[in-house]
Amino acid sequence: MGKIYLVDVTNRDGVQTARLGLSKLEKTMVNMYLNEMGVYQSEFGFPTTRHESNYLKANLELVEMDVIDSLRLEGWIRATVGDVDQAFRLVPQLKHLNLSISTSDQMIEGKFQGKKDKRDIIASMTLAVDRAKELGAESIGVNAEDASRTETDYLLEFATAAKERGAARVRYCDTLGYDNPFTIYESCKTLAKEVGIGVEIHCHGDLGMAVANSIAGARGAIDGGQDAYINTTVNGIGERAGNADLLAVVLAAKKSKGFADKYELGGNVDLAMSWKIAKFAAYAFGIPIPINQPGVGANAFAHESGIHADGVLKDPENYELYGYEELGLGEPVLVDTGRQICTGEYSGISGFRHVMSQIEEVSFANDEEARKVLELVRYANVESQHPLVEDELLFISQYPDIARKLLTFTPE
Numbered sequence: 001m002g003k004i005y006l007v008d009v010t011n012r013d014g015v016q017t018a019r020l021g022l023s024k025l026e027k028t029m030v031n032m033y034l035n036e037m038g039v040y041q042s043e044f045g046f047p048t049t050r051h052e053s054n055y056l057k058a059n060l061e062l063v064e065m066d067v068i069d070s071l072r073l074e075g076w077i078r079a080t081v082g083d084v085d086q087a088f089r090l091v092p093q094l095k096h097l098n099l100s101i102s103t104s105d106q107m108i109e110g111k112f113q114g115k116k117d118k119r120d121i122i123a124s125m126t127l128a129v130d131r132a133k134e135l136g137a138e139s140i141g142v143n144a145e146d147a148s149r150t151e152t153d154y155l156l157e158f159a160t161a162a163k164e165r166g167a168a169r170v171r172y173c174d175t176l177g178y179d180n181p182f183t184i185y186e187s188c189k190t191l192a193k194e195v196g197i198g199v200e201i202h203c204h205g206d207l208g209m210a211v212a213n214s215i216a217g218a219r220g221a222i223d224g225g226q227d228a229y230i231n232t233t234v235n236g237i238g239e240r241a242g243n244a245d246l247l248a249v250v251l252a253a254k255k256s257k258g259f260a261d262k263y264e265l266g267g268n269v270d271l272a273m274s275w276k277i278a279k280f281a282a283y284a285f286g287i288p289i290p291i292n293q294p295g296v297g298a299n300a301f302a303h304e305s306g307i308h309a310d311g312v313l314k315d316p317e318n319y320e321l322y323g324y325e326e327l328g329l330g331e332p333v334l335v336d337t338g339r340q341i342c343t344g345e346y347s348g349i350s351g352f353r354h355v356m357s358q359i360e361e362v363s364f365a366n367d368e369e370a371r372k373v374l375e376l377v378r379y380a381n382v383e384s385q386h387p388l389v390e391d392e393l394l395f396i397s398q399y400p401d402i403a404r405k406l407l408t409f410t411p412e
């Protein structure tokens, strides 16, 4: 029986979203939290993009150092030999890659405008897979962009060609959020059964069904005899109406009616990290968590009407499917209304030492040592333009060499 693995794409689909972005330190913190949460893989960025190189290399170093000890870091590029070459030129340490190319008639005609036909698409993808293997990629996923609007026979041919060249998985991209749970179930089942390859399910919320479609697609892949890999983002942030929300996918897999009896999440996903990662992403993206967000919205465990309040007080299970403690909620949130000292790009040593003295794990031997970390904190603030959270300050003081690399930009 196949299992369901989580491939979080916040650091790729999330940050490529209009009006939204993360600093390189914030992207790193997302990887750190995903690792702590037991997520299988993070699509951690764009290896062909020069300003990501130092960030990507620094995060791969965190893997070598065993700081990121279970999360796989995978880069996203287009399925062309040129992109593969550029990716390995800029980030030679890459181990895991996803190669993406459009497969629907709409996109082949609409994007390539007669310059590429269906044969060319498969040829470009297979050559890219060959090249990535040649250059040392350990695992390769092949993305069929707009798979939900792709003719089934062609999609199967595409996935079969990917498998023959040694790709580990094919990503079924419902790029426009066009599928519904019934159609995506069938498509993913067919892919898994006919091609015999693991299926990644990539869903968007244009019709409000990203999470439902992800779960249905995963079930299809497993019923077809393969593992399923669901693409998620923290707080569902992603292109247009967003991607499948990480926490909602985990809750749907674990808590929805009868699902977990047969379809299991792989690895050890720790729900107790849910609040921490959701809160951080909301702060870093500057997008508040909606009041009705599953699990972590302000109203997720709030009850007011007489019947509900009475019922939940008698037995929480009357009106709650899961407990807030499970998600890492329950601690009071303290908001200082008096004097506050913040860290920023113009901070000085005295204010900085005051802020750092409140973090238990941090102690500086002398001013000299503190000044070195402060300098990095200032640069991190230049990039993020909002005060760093405690975990970021702790990260910089624990791994100053990594932080220095993350914060180094050398435009041509």
Ligand SMILES: [Zn+2]
Binding pocket: 013, 175, 202, 204, 238, 239
């Ligand atoms: Zn997407």
